[in-house]
Amino acid sequence: MQSVIEKVMPWGPVFFGGLVFAPMWSAALGINLPVMVALGLAWGYVAKVRGRWF
Amino acid sequence: MSLPEEREIAKKYIGGFPWFMVIWGLGGFLLWLSLFPLVHLQIMPLWLGFLLASVVISYCYLPTHEAQHGNIGRPNKPWRWLNELIGHTSAFPMMLPYRVHRAIHLKHHAYANTPDKDPDLYMQADTIWEAIRAAWWSHQPGKVGATATGVLDDSPQSDKLKMEAFLVQRFAWIAMAALCWSGFALEALMLWWLPMWVAFIYTPVTLSWAPHHPMDETGRYRDTRAWKSPVGTILSSGMEYHVVHHLFPSIPLNKTPAAYRELKPLMQQEGMRMEGL
Numbered sequence: 342m343q344s345v346i347e348k349v350m351p352w353g354p355v356f357f358g359g360l361v362f363a364p365m366w367s368a369a370l371g372i373n374l375p376v377m378v379a380l381g382l383a384w385g386y387v388a389k390v391r392g393r394w395f
Numbered sequence: 396m397s398l399p400e401e402r403e404i405a406k407k408y409i410g411g412f413p414w415f416m417v418i419w420g421l422g423g424f425l426l427w428l429s430l431f432p433l434v435h436l437q438i439m440p441l442w443l444g445f446l447l448a449s450v451v452i453s454y455c456y457l458p459t460h461e462a463q464h465g466n467i468g469r470p471n472k473p474w475r476w477l478n479e480l481i482g483h484t485s486a487f488p489m490m491l492p493y494r495v496h497r498a499i500h501l502k503h504h505a506y507a508n509t510p511d512k513d514p515d516l517y518m519q520a521d522t523i524w525e526a527i528r529a530a531w532w533s534h535q536p537g538k539v540g541a542t543a544t545g546v547l548d549d550s551p552q553s554d555k556l557k558m559e560a561f562l563v564q565r566f567a568w569i570a571m572a573a574l575c576w577s578g579f580a581l582e583a584l585m586l587w588w589l590p591m592w593v594a595f596i597y598t599p600v601t602l603s604w605a606p607h608h609p610m611d612e613t614g615r616y617r618d619t620r621a622w623k624s625p626v627g628t629i630l631s632s633g634m635e636y637h638v639v640h641h642l643f644p645s646i647p648l649n650k651t652p653a654a655y656r657e658l659k660p661l662m663q664q665e666g667m668r669m670e671g672l
Contacts, residue, residue, distance in 0.1 A: 343557075346558070354536040356572075357568065361568065361575055365580050365588060368584065388535075389536055393536065
């Protein structure tokens with residue numbers, strides 16, 4: 342289980358970007374949801390690689 | 396040594412049922428939950444909901460902090476269930492896993508300001524702006540803030556606690572995602588995610604950095620300071636009197652100012668850091 346957690350944990354930002362940020366910012370900014378999901382996933386992946394959201 | 400005299404004074408402030416923290420803990424959590432339907436049904440404007448949520452989540456650490464010290468109900472006592480309920484529920488809006496945070500926080504008490512042992516030393520900073528940056532940085536992907544020093548490694552329950560932390564945080568993330576995908580996305584943003592970030596900054600800066608600044612001395616009378624907050628006692632979450640909490644963690648937060656005034660002469664004799672209070 343520990344090894345599963347260790348594999349899953351680093352992908353948190355991608356999950357967050359696609360499933361949380363995307364609908365949030367889509368609702369707030371009025372941007373098309375599928376476009377925002379793509380942006381959110383990409384943003385989450387970049388955050389995962391860079392180690393920071395901004 | 397003034398310890399026996401200090402204990403005699405402290406006894407007066409310890410005990411009794413902590414109504415204040417119970418109402419604050421459960422009431423704050425319920426108020427936060429109620430904001431979602433109130434805003435969604437347009438009974439309350441979004442901006443007001445955001446302000447209230449920011450205040451509630453920023454102050455929700457205090458009841459869970461009391462619970463971490465068992466001040467609502469000691470182990471094996473009748474009110475222990477309430478202690479644990481408030482500990483969990485008031486920590487949830489910040490996505491804090493309560494029992495892990497309790498283990499970390501008790502380490503902070505045992506090793507305040509000790510390098511490599513105090514889990515809160517990640518908040519050491521020369522200025523408040525650097526402290527804000529440290530708080531922000533600790534919540535970036537891959538950063539673990541107070542758990543960075545392997546603080547749980549010597550705990551026999553380490554694996555269990557880490558698993559619990561993983562599950563609690565994922566549950567919170569999934570709850571936030573479920574809100575977002577069920578028509579509450581704007582509410583999730585303005586009543587949870589953004590207010591949570593306000594609390595992510597406010598809580599460690601006010602509760603960790605300010606009362607222990609500059610975090611370079613250790614010892615019962617030197618690791619924490621009594622200080623005059625420029626924003627007052629309420630806006631600084633009562634942390635001007637945090638020194639009393641480190642001497643006697645069983646004294647509830649709302650009683651620390653009175654306890655401080657009575658303990659002050661003894662603490663002065665012992666060389667306590669008193670900065671303007």
